[in-house]
Amino acid sequence: MDYDTYGSTAVELAIELANADRSDPEWARRFLASHDDWFTPGTPLELSPGETHKAGATAEIVRAVALAETQDDVLARLNQLLAIARPRPYATDHDGELHLHYARPDAPVLEQLTTTVAMGLSQVVVQHGWQRLGVCSAENCDDVYVDTSRNASRRYCSNTCASRSTVAAYRARQKT
Ligand SMILES: [Zn+2]
Numbered sequence: 001m002d003y004d005t006y007g008s009t010a011v012e013l014a015i016e017l018a019n020a021d022r023s024d025p026e027w028a029r030r031f032l033a034s035h036d037d038w039f040t041p042g043t044p045l046e047l048s049p050g051e052t053h054k055a056g057a058t059a060e061i062v063r064a065v066a067l068a069e070t071q072d073d074v075l076a077r078l079n080q081l082l083a084i085a086r087p088r089p090y091a092t093d094h095d096g097e098l099h100l101h102y103a104r105p106d107a108p109v110l111e112q113l114t115t116t117v118a119m120g121l122s123q124v125v126v127q128h129g130w131q132r133l134g135v136c137s138a139e140n141c142d143d144v145y146v147d148t149s150r151n152a153s154r155r156y157c158s159n160t161c162a163s164r165s166t167v168a169a170y171r172a173r174q175k176t
């Protein structure tokens with residue numbers, strides 16, 4: 001899987017948005033602040049309660065795409081996400097590497113977020129298949145992931161969940 005392209009790394013932003021803990025009313029502002037390297041420098045990161053709600057809705061759609069079990073469902077949900085994106089691609093080398101950005105640089109932060117997430121997720125799905133997206137197999141975890149492994153063998157959202165599950169399986173075997 002070509003993981004060097006912006007398209008592939010932007011999907012990580014989508015996954016992190018889908019997995020963000022939204023119990024705190026200020027979650028979106030905190031999420032934007034901890035991912036501010038995705039946005040044009042100087043973009044105000046404040047969101048109104050209505051915009052925070054929209055960011056949460058975007059997170060839900062990303063999650064729904066990852067959870068979908070048929071290609072028809074994936075397409076319907078992906079198109080729902082793309083419908084709220086406002087792509088205006090442009091080329092940049094702001095980090096030293098020539099690559100494409102999807103949102104116009106002067107767009108409000110919510111538009112930059114939604115567009116980057118929608119385009120990043122869609123690129124991976126159309127280029128590498130929707131089976132690359134999944135939900136963590138660990139007990140008590142329902143985080144979603146994108147599988148960038150060569151043989152598409154990933155089952156857990158993180159190394160933490162993978163090793164926790166390995167230990168649990170080992171203990172279960174010891175008991176029997
Ligand atoms: Zn960039």
Ligand SMILES: [Zn+2]
Nearest residue numbers: 136141157161
């Ligand atoms: Zn997990």
